Amino acid sequence: MNDLLKPFSLEGRVALVTGASSGFGRHFAALLSRAGAKVVVAARRTDLVQKEANKINASGGQAMAVTMDVTSSSSIAAALDEVEQKFGVVTVVINNAGITIPKLLLDLSDDDWNNVIDTNLNGVAFVARETGRRMIAAGTGGSIVNIASILAERVQKALTSYAASKAAVVQFTKTAALEFAQHNIRVNALCPGYFQTELNGEWFKTREGQALIKRIPQRRTGTLEELNGPLLLLASDAGSLMTGSAVIVDGGHVLSDL
Secondary structure (H helix, E strand, C coil): CCCCCHHCCCCCCEEEEEEEEEEEHHHHHHHHHCCEEEEEECCCCCHHHHHHHHHHCCCEEEEEECCCCCHHHHHHHHHHHHHHHHCCCCCCECCCCCCCCCHHHHHHCCCHHHHHHHHHHHHHHHHHHHHHHHHHHHHCCCCEECHHHHHHHCCCCCCCHHHHHHHHHHHHHHHHHHHHHHCCCCEEEEEEEEEEECCCCCHHHCCHHHHHHCCCCCCCCCCCHHHHHHHHHHHHHHHHEEEEEEEEECCCHHHCCC
């Protein structure tokens, strides 16, 4: 391997990806495997992540699937116990699990609000807390990457709970980074803009979707591959002096005219 690329290697690391059954999480899991990590794919539905683990193993990587509800501390601990028996201590965490319930604030029920905050904010905190405890106990150090959003900085109608949760994730990232730094654990946030996935591809073809794209300075949405470099930078030793950062990848969207 070229010496310049060696710091990006995750050889010998155990990497956890939450919300790994689709979209960003599925892509991140495959990427981390290609970078050399043993990958743990986690979600509430084990059948979906087991398919992803099978794909990684079939391609020559090492992966395992675990059932994990990120809103439950006991579920997180049980999943990590299982991981440690097979792969060892998780030292790279991609806190990707998240949901959105797109409704106007006046139409949001208490359950709607709580479900988004529980998954997007509490889930990030609970997973970071438990994996951090285990890294400290093992003396390994590590890297935690929390997936936030450009909606941590800008706003969009009908996404009050989502935007609030992602803004909180960015501030949580900074505070956790400060606390964990003495243990050689880095905590950073990745803030994607709009990327086309199987879930939103058709919407971007609509008039509303095309109008949104025109407001992006680069006049396009991102491809998942364009998250590879930023994610590996934060997850690997290539970003060894980065902690508490919130890295925006959005084609300049947050810079657009108001």
